[in-house]
Amino acid sequence: MLLPQAVEYFNVCKLADGYSPRTMELYTWALERLQRFLSDNMEVSHITLYDLRQFMLYMQREYMPTRPGGSTAPLSPSSLENIWKALRSFFGWAAEELEIQRPDLRLAKPPNPPAEINPFTHQEILAMVANTERDAMGRLRPTGRRDKAIVLTLLDTGMRVGELARLKKEDVQQEKVYITPWGSGKKTKSRLVYIGRSATRAIYRYLLDRDQEMLFTTKDGREMDRNNIRHMITRLGTRAGVSNAYPHRFRHTFAIQYLRNGGDVFTLQRLLGHSTLEMVRRYLQVADRDAQAAHRSASPVDRWKL
Numbered sequence: 001m002l003l004p005q006a007v008e009y010f011n012v013c014k015l016a017d018g019y020s021p022r023t024m025e026l027y028t029w030a031l032e033r034l035q036r037f038l039s040d041n042m043e044v045s046h047i048t049l050y051d052l053r054q055f056m057l058y059m060q061r062e063y064m065p066t067r068p069g070g071s072t073a074p075l076s077p078s079s080l081e082n083i084w085k086a087l088r089s090f091f092g093w094a095a096e097e098l099e100i101q102r103p104d105l106r107l108a109k110p111p112n113p114p115a116e117i118n119p120f121t122h123q124e125i126l127a128m129v130a131n132t133e134r135d136a137m138g139r140l141r142p143t144g145r146r147d148k149a150i151v152l153t154l155l156d157t158g159m160r161v162g163e164l165a166r167l168k169k170e171d172v173q174q175e176k177v178y179i180t181p182w183g184s185g186k187k188t189k190s191r192l193v194y195i196g197r198s199a200t201r202a203i204y205r206y207l208l209d210r211d212q213e214m215l216f217t218t219k220d221g222r223e224m225d226r227n228n229i230r231h232m233i234t235r236l237g238t239r240a241g242v243s244n245a246y247p248h249r250f251r252h253t254f255a256i257q258y259l260r261n262g263g264d265v266f267t268l269q270r271l272l273g274h275s276t277l278e279m280v281r282r283y284l285q286v287a288d289r290d291a292q293a294a295h296r297s298a299s300p301v302d303r304w305k306l
Contacts, residue, residue: 001098006044007031010093022162030086033059045100052087052107059083060110077112084109117286118244119253125155127240136239143219145206147232150216152199153177154247158254158272159193161226161247167215169207175200179273193271255280259287 001009010031011024037055038047060080064072075083084107091104120128132151133144141147154164163179171178177193195203203215214223230247237245251272258268269280 001044002040003031003035003038003042003044003047004040006094006098007035007090009097010090013093013097014089026082027086027089030083031090033063033083034087044094044098047103049103049106052104056080056084056107056110077110078115080110081112114282117252117256117282118249119256119286120242120245120249124240124242124245125253127242128236128245131236131240143232145202146216147236149199149202149206150229150232151236151250152202153195154250155254156195156199157193158251158258160251160273161229163273164247165216165224165226165229168213169215172200172203172215191270191273252283255283256287256290259284260290 007028011028014024014027015021034055035042037058038051059075061074063075065075066072087104087107091100091102094100095102128151129148132148133141135141150164153159154161157177159177159179167177167179171180172195175195175197177195179193180190207215212221216224216229218224218228226247233245233247237243255268255272258271259265265277265280265284268283269277272280274280
């Protein structure tokens with residue numbers, strides 16, 4: 001079977017098996033680039049380990065991404081890992097479905113060290129909130145109420161940007177937010193999270209006179225996706241003078257503040273929807289380092305030189 005036909009067949013099979021549309025978008029994107037790198041006329045059974053190693057090297061060193069914001073920076077370690085996962089999944093499927101020999105078994109997984117935990121500071125949050133509703137000239141922005149509600153919801157719940165994008169109006173009820181899984185639910189866990197009065201008030205203020213099913217929509221009423229929200233946060237960070245602003249930093253900030261304020265790791269794990277404590281332990285390490293630094297600067301024995 002030719003590679004393009006196999007990729008299409010693979011996509012149908014995995015969606016039918018319950019894989020999420022988001023996962024299959026990522027996998028299809030990677031496999032389409034494999035097609036361009038090799039040939040549309042390549043038989044799946046003719047692809048070798050050498051071909052795959054050459055492809056991974058190309059994606060790492062030569063491939064130039066085209067992003068909506070214009071950035072052409074090399075692919076991140078997590079993106080390269082996703083490509084590797086796509087290849088592994090595809091050839092695992094092809095071995096069973098097409099009865100071919102797997103060429104990927106000795107394809108090394110790209111190194112992907114854990115991402116740095118980089119929460120926003122209090123001043124950065126204040127600056128971004130202040131820049132949601134009004135522009136630099138002090139004029140009201142048409143999406144100001146929506147943007148403020150998004151920022152406060154991300155910060156107050158720690159939810160993922162994909163979870164936020166899928167929220168419906170009915171999911172927010174009296175300082176509670178119901179998060180339900182989408183597709184396979186392998187990453188998003190069905191759970192209840194809580195939201196404070198200020199964030200709840202911002203949401204209902206945004207929804208005044210709005211008749212819409214989805215909680216957050218674009219200016220023309222379409223459902224927002226993770227890219228819409230990510231670009232909004234990036235632009236907001238630019239206006240507020242906050243560098244490297246992206247949605248997942250709100251999740252980091254929520255987790256660190258939760259632990260700093262005395263929250264326990266098991267409840268945090270449930271609120272974040274993590275299946276294990278691994279990521280929560282990383283947040284705890286950051287919070288512990290903060291406590292140690294605070295004690296170092298406030299130690300009465302040291303400051304009084306006793």
